Amino acid sequence: MEIPESAQKLEVMHLTKVDAGVQLSCQMDDEDVVYGLGEQMRGMNKRGFTYVSDALDDAVHTEDRHSLYGSHNFLILSRKTQPSFGVFVDDPGRVAFDVGETKLNQMVITAGPDCTVYFIEGESLKDIAKQFRRLIGRSYIAPKWAFGYQQSRWGYVNESDVREVVRRHQEQGILLDAVYLDIDYMDNYKDFTVDADKFPDFPGFVNEMKDQGVHLVPIIDAGVKIEEGYPIYEEGVAGGYFCKDEDGEDFVGAVWPGKVHFPDVLNSKARQWFGGKYRWLMEQGIDGFWNDMNEPAIFYSEKNMQKVMDELLALKGKNIDLHGFFHMRDILLGLSNNPEDYKSFYHDMDGVKIRHDKVHNIYGYNMTKAAAEAFDEIAPDKRTLLFSRSSYIGMHRYGGIWTGDNSSWWSHLLLSVQQMPALNMCGILYVGSDIGGFGSDTTEDLLLRWLQFGVFTPLMRNHATLGTRQQEVYQFENVEDFRNMIRIRYGLLPYIYSEYMKAALDDELYFRPLSFDYPEDDHAAKVEDQVMVGESIMAAPVYTQNATGRYVYLPEDMLLVRMKSMENKTCEPMEKGHHYVDVALNELVFFVKKDHALPLAVLDEKIKSTANMEDVSYEWICHGDGPVEYVLYDDDGISKKYVPQKDWKKVIVDK
Numbered sequence: 301m302e303i304p305e306s307a308q309k310l311e312v313m314h315l316t317k318v319d320a321g322v323q324l325s326c327q328m329d330d331e332d333v334v335y336g337l338g339e340q341m342r343g344m345n346k347r348g349f350t351y352v353s354d355a356l357d358d359a360v361h362t363e364d365r366h367s368l369y370g371s372h373n374f375l376i377l378s379r380k381t382q383p384s385f386g387v388f389v390d391d392p393g394r395v396a397f398d399v400g401e402t403k404l405n406q407m408v409i410t411a412g413p414d415c416t417v418y419f420i421e422g423e424s425l426k427d428i429a430k431q432f433r434r435l436i437g438r439s440y441i442a443p444k445w446a447f448g449y450q451q452s453r454w455g456y457v458n459e460s461d462v463r464e465v466v467r468r469h470q471e472q473g474i475l476l477d478a479v480y481l482d483i484d485y486m487d488n489y490k491d492f493t494v495d496a497d498k499f500p501d502f503p504g505f506v507n508e509m510k511d512q513g514v515h516l517v518p519i520i521d522a523g524v525k526i527e528e529g530y531p532i533y534e535e536g537v538a539g540g541y542f543c544k545d546e547d548g549e550d551f552v553g554a555v556w557p558g559k560v561h562f563p564d565v566l567n568s569k570a571r572q573w574f575g576g577k578y579r580w581l582m583e584q585g586i587d588g589f590w591n592d593m594n595e596p597a598i599f600y601s602e603k604n605m606q607k608v609m610d611e612l613l614a615l616k617g618k619n620i621d622l623h624g625f626f627h628m629r630d631i632l633l634g635l636s637n638n639p640e641d642y643k644s645f646y647h648d649m650d651g652v653k654i655r656h657d658k659v660h661n662i663y664g665y666n667m668t669k670a671a672a673e674a675f676d677e678i679a680p681d682k683r684t685l686l687f688s689r690s691s692y693i694g695m696h697r698y699g700g701i702w703t704g705d706n707s708s709w710w711s712h713l714l715l716s717v718q719q720m721p722a723l724n725m726c727g728i729l730y731v732g733s734d735i736g737g738f739g740s741d742t743t744e745d746l747l748l749r750w751l752q753f754g755v756f757t758p759l760m761r762n763h764a765t766l767g768t769r770q771q772e773v774y775q776f777e778n779v780e781d782f783r784n785m786i787r788i789r790y791g792l793l794p795y796i797y798s799e800y801m802k803a804a805l806d807d808e809l810y811f812r813p814l815s816f817d818y819p820e821d822d823h824a825a826k827v828e829d830q831v832m833v834g835e836s837i838m839a840a841p842v843y844t845q846n847a848t849g850r851y852v853y854l855p856e857d858m859l860l861v862r863m864k865s866m867e868n869k870t871c872e873p874m875e876k877g878h879h880y881v882d883v884a885l886n887e888l889v890f891f892v893k894k895d896h897a898l899p900l901a902v903l904d905e906k907i908k909s910t911a912n913m914e915d916v917s918y919e920w921i922c923h924g925d926g927p928v929e930y931v932l933y934d935d936d937g938i939s940k941k942y943v944p945q946k947d948w949k950k951v952i953v954d955k
């Protein structure tokens with residue numbers, strides 16, 4: 301790439317040509333803060349590490365990881381002495397952000413030669429984020445029922461498993477809106493099939509659940525099983541819809557079903573074909589999906605497996621020493637998601653042949669786009685729930701995400717708090733983490749604390765992997781604490797939904813770091829474990845084991861709200877500054893900003909899910925010396941007829 305002279309020294313960052321493509325660099329002052337980068341490891345302030353956009357299926361999210369499932373190349377450099385700015389590096393290949401790892405005060409972004417870089421200036425951090433959001437388009441809007449509580453587990457195999465989950469929630473009076481169908485609902489992990497032994501009357505079952513207010517949400521995986529007689533496979537081959545290897549043959553990788561082909565979702569015809577396949581499930585009453593393994597994850601490729609097998613066979617009977625053993629281990633571990641495999645297949649981008657690794661980070665995006673474009677045809681007036689594991693900026697227009705395979709670790713509860721504002725900056729508003737943790741065994745206190753943050757995340761889903769401790773809330777001793785916490789979520793729903801919708805329709809952030817609201821407050825920029833949620837609330841979740849409270853920083857006088865249940869609630873004004881706040885295990889604590897209010901739904905006993913919440917009345921929590929105005933957004937929650945901003949309802953709340 302030739303770098304135009306005018307661009308050699310941009311006002312904010314230096315641009316240089318390197319072997320990999322281009323490098324953008326700038327100096328940071330000690331007190332500068334870097335926000336953004338979406339789904340990544342480490343804190344809200346990204347300084348001190350290198351983050352790599354290179355979508356990866358890796359279930360061990362330890363601090364040393366550089367890449368997760370999503371690639372969100374937008375950051376904001378918040379500066380004290382000079383104007384702050386945002387930078388978006390639009391490059392679907394690998395991009396590295398060295399945010400002060402190599403040199404404490406230097407940021408270096410390395411991208412490919414064909415990247416497009418956007419600099420965004422603005423009056424404030426909020427304004428920079430908003431302008432970026434304006435640039436990338438309106439965020440996806442989920443149906444209202446998808447803001448209810450949702451239960452998932454890899455391990456619900458058949459309809460009696462699902463019935464049991466629903467029955468036990470109901471028996472315990474736990475509100476519930478959705479149950480997820482993980483890979484076992486399919487016939488041998490084949491996309492767009494349902495195992496008839498496990499679900500003999502699938503549409504009947506979907507309706508039976510819906511009658512109880514429960515939506516079933518099946519998973520769709522990226523890989524299509526190679527099997528003669530399986531229509532999706534046969535159509536894909538006949539239509540030329542799969543990614544090709546160097547020789548022009550359909551590329552063979554392996555995931556859950558064994559050998560698979562990957563639909564070439566970067567090709568508009570293939571995308572249309574694959575998206576159209578969701579119709580079959582929608583015709584059976586399904587109105588929500590989660591797209592998975594779409595980095596795409598590859599357990600192994602046929603070619604690499606052959607190579608590894610040959611090497612292993614050559615070692616048979618040999619005395620394997622240290623080097624031999626490590627080599628053997630490395631080649632086995634290197635079978636999955638191998639960078640060489642990603643260089644060995646191609647897309648046909650409507651006539652342009654392009655090697656996968658150059659566009660790796662937009663595969664999941666395009667799988668989700670395939671589904672969303674199809675929904676626009678199949679159910680044009682209705683919102684369909686859709687979220688994805690892998691994503692790239694731009695996908696936020698088609699669906700949300702969940703943050704992938706976290707673990708039942710306290711540190712991952714904090715990580716999830718820190719990821720939320722960064723994801724919102726990148727347009728991803730419909731988001732949540734696997735509550736309770738996906739991998740390893742959860743504990744009662746961890747799950748309860750996680751739910752206390754989960755009451756604020758638009759996607760509130762409890763999900764866990766095969767073989768771990770059963771994690772449905774009714775499995776635990778103090779079920780009433782869980783029941784109350786989930787009920788509080790439904791109480792907060794008018795606020796959560798209203799704030800979500802306003803954020804989506806007006807390109808605002810639903811989750812914000814404190815410094816976005818309190819830019820003049822130097823301490824606010826240092827707070828890593830509290831977030832603003834919508835316009836009125838500051839959340840300060842407890843995220844450490846055995847804690848009976850925590851230190852909280854109030855950037856202004858706030859109202860502390862304590863809720864043990866919808867009926868047991870107290871409010872206490874608190875002064876600006878540092879406080880130690882006791883938070884019992886069965887208590888939700890949050891803070892309300894000065895001159896702000898929020899609605900709470902009055903829940904009667906007949907409410908089992910969002911389906912019975914149409915006519916709820918509100919009570920208000922209000923923090924002001926006099927009357928306070930709150931803009932309450934509401935709509936039917938399912939159509940795409942959003943209320944225009946001029947008609948948003950202003951409510952005057954007087955305590």
Ligand code: GLC
Nearest residue numbers: 454482483519592689704705
């Ligand atoms: C992946 C997903 C996880 C799912 C599992 C089985 O690990 O991230 O959520 O449960 O696959 O489908």
